[in-house]
Amino acid sequence: MFDFPIKETAQNRKSIRTYTGAPLSSQDKDKIRSYIEYLSTAPSPFEGKVRIRLFDISGDSEIKNPGTYGVIKNAKTFLGVAAEKCDTAEEAIGYIFEKLILYAQSLGLGTCWLGGTYNKSEFAKAMDVKENELFHIVSPIGYPAPKTHLINKIMRTAIKADSRKPWSTMFFDRNFDTPLTENQAGDFASVLEITRLAPSACNKQPWRIVKDGNNFHFYEKREMADENSSFDIQKLDLGIAACHFELAVKEKGLSGKFIKADPGLKAPEKTIYLFSWIAE
Numbered sequence: 716m717f718d719f720p721i722k723e724t725a726q727n728r729k730s731i732r733t734y735t736g737a738p739l740s741s742q743d744k745d746k747i748r749s750y751i752e753y754l755s756t757a758p759s760p761f762e763g764k765v766r767i768r769l770f771d772i773s774g775d776s777e778i779k780n781p782g783t784y785g786v787i788k789n790a791k792t793f794l795g796v797a798a799e800k801c802d803t804a805e806e807a808i809g810y811i812f813e814k815l816i817l818y819a820q821s822l823g824l825g826t827c828w829l830g831g832t833y834n835k836s837e838f839a840k841a842m843d844v845k846e847n848e849l850f851h852i853v854s855p856i857g858y859p860a861p862k863t864h865l866i867n868k869i870m871r872t873a874i875k876a877d878s879r880k881p882w883s884t885m886f887f888d889r890n891f892d893t894p895l896t897e898n899q900a901g902d903f904a905s906v907l908e909i910t911r912l913a914p915s916a917c918n919k920q921p922w923r924i925v926k927d928g929n930n931f932h933f934y935e936k937r938e939m940a941d942e943n944s945s946f947d948i949q950k951l952d953l954g955i956a957a958c959h960f961e962l963a964v965k966e967k968g969l970s971g972k973f974i975k976a977d978p979g980l981k982a983p984e985k986t987i988y989l990f991s992w993i994a995e
């Protein structure tokens with residue numbers, strides 16, 4: 716019912732920071748609400764129940780000041796996402812929320828993951844975040860304006876938002892000493908390419924993936940860790956990568972599942988094993 720073509724959806728998605736200011740049509744709002752409902756019971760490979768809410772911020776909304784510091788312009792509707800705290804809460808948020816972001820894209824709606832540039836306390840109150848929940852992410856959702864504003868252009872240039880790291884720095888064959896070429900990836904080349912297009916915090920693209928036969932081991936290149944916080948924003952990026960990978964393998968008719976299956980490889984500095992996709 717909610718199927719969308721993953722390749723073109725992932726290719727067309729980019730962070731939208733300038734909106735037309737038009738409210739979501741009731742049809743689009745209904746579709747988004749139904750998809751949120753579907754996601755609330757859909758299976759996820761990551762523990763940690765995820766909860767998503769949609770907020771209209773015009774009129775007498777709970778959100779008076781989204782506080783997006785001029786980064787997001789003319790957005791009238793926002794999404795907020797929280798998850799039960801546990802070891803994989805970040806991956807769970809990344810995996811589930813990216814499904815919604817891609818679904819919104821397939822409807823022609825713009826979104827932008829926001830982990831920093833918004834009024835967190837106001838959203839947390841409106842989300843009614845519980846003590847046992849992790850809450851860090853919101854996104855505007857709406858119709859992209861034909862022209863973007865200057866701050867957006869400056870930001871995109873500064874973080875090279877339109878480019879992605881080359882394959883040789885992200886994908887490996889059996890061990891971290893051997894880069895994986897698109898040729899060697901065979902059936903999985905398009906799957907990894909769709910994964911490569913995923914959004915990530917500051918466009919750091921921290922996913923490192925080692926192919927071993929038809930199994931894939933996912934590692935996080937941890938570059939943004941805050942020593943004073945247990946929250947790791949880059950684990951969200953790994954959940955996002957898992958979402959792209961899984962939608963792409965499913966579309967190809969390949970089956971497998973995400974589990975913990977650490978192959979015990981010698982990994983580069985600050986590169987931490989998180990999970991594997993094992994073919995069935």
Ligand SMILES: Cc1cc2nc3c(=O)[nH]c(=O)nc-3n(C[C@H](O)[C@H](O)[C@H](O)COP(=O)(O)O)c2cc1C
Nearest residue numbers: 729730828829830831832876914915916917918951
């Ligand atoms: C977890 C996460 C947090 C992000 N936080 C912000 C943010 O606070 N402000 C912002 O403008 N963009 C934010 N972004 C958007 C990224 O900068 C963007 O995805 C990246 O630069 C790649 O660009 P693209 O999404 O257009 O492909 C975030 C993205 C992710 C995945």
